[in-house]
Amino acid sequence: MFYDPRTGTHGLPHNPWTALVTPRPIGWVSSRSATDLPNLAPYSFFNAAATHPPFVMLSSTPRKDSLTNIETTGVFAINIVGAELAEAMSRSSAPVPPEVNEFSIAGVTERPCRSIDAPCVAESTVVIECILNRVISLAPKSGLPCDTHIVLGEVTGIEIADHVMRDGRVRTDLIRPVSRLGYLDYAVTEQTFEIPRPGS
Template identity: 65%
Template sequence: MFYDPRTDAHGLPHNPWTALVTPRPIGWISSRAPDGTPNLAPYSFFNAVAGTPPMVMFSSTPRKHSLENIEAAGEFAVNVATFELREAMNLSSATVGADIDEFQLTGLTPAPCRNIAAPCVAESPISLECILYQTIPLVPKSGLACATTVVIGEVVGIHIADSVLTEGRVDTTRVRPLARLGYMDYSVTDRVFEMLRPDPDLALAEAREKGWIDADPA
């Protein structure tokens, strides 16, 4: 099938879009309102976008309490949602008033950060302290209405629990991070395998041998 999302209906019982780019890591964003109320909410459009310095992004559709808090304070934390914390993560997605502390709502423990005033989730094995770099309201060239704002943060502090380290490396099978799929589906990382980057000369030689690309001219 093919459809143009700018003009065509997909014709399926459910919108397939969020099932097409998967799995997506979950940015479990903690922030603090101007009155000091902690806030915690999961965002499935989230990822790392730079390594040096480390930077992350997530998008809010529409404007939510997290975005308002981050714009006011200029900071937030990202906590890794794990399989063990799945119920708390899901509960924190409930649409409640700005006066509700989602840490209390979910029974989670707010832990102090080192370099920002917003709290992080004590039960999460990995938390990233971030300062706001930029917010970008998306304005589609198609002219379609869009209520999404992208938030980019620079990571200024990283917490890693010793329990998820194996021989000095983060062991993803110990973290067991959740990922968002399409519809109301999630997945968990239980299996990891390694693939090294190929040697370019060997890769070209193999491709020529298999006839995938032309052989070197005589």
């Protein structure tokens, strides 16, 4: 099949787009409002954006409390979701007012970050602390309405639990990160394999 998402319809009962670019890592974003209210929300449009220095990116569609907090305070954290936190992550996606604490809804422990003034999930095996670099609001050339905002964060601190490391390397199979597939489907990375680069 072929369809033009700008002008046509796919004719399917569900939009196939989010099932095509997968698996997508989940950025479990923790932030704090200007009035000191904690916020925790999962973003499946999330990834690393650079290495030296490290940057992350996430996409907010539409504008969410996390984005408002990040723009207001200039800081946020990414909590990597291991398999044991999948249900908690899902609970934190509930559409609730800004004054509701998603840490409580999720049943996870809020604790301070080390390099920034933001909360993070104590149970997460990896926490990536970030300062806001910029927010880019997308403006499609097609003229279609768009309420998508790309957040670029510069990494200021990385915390990795000792038990997910072996021989000086982070072990993905020990983190067992949860990723988003299409629709309401998720996956857990448990089996990995190595392919040497040519010439290495």
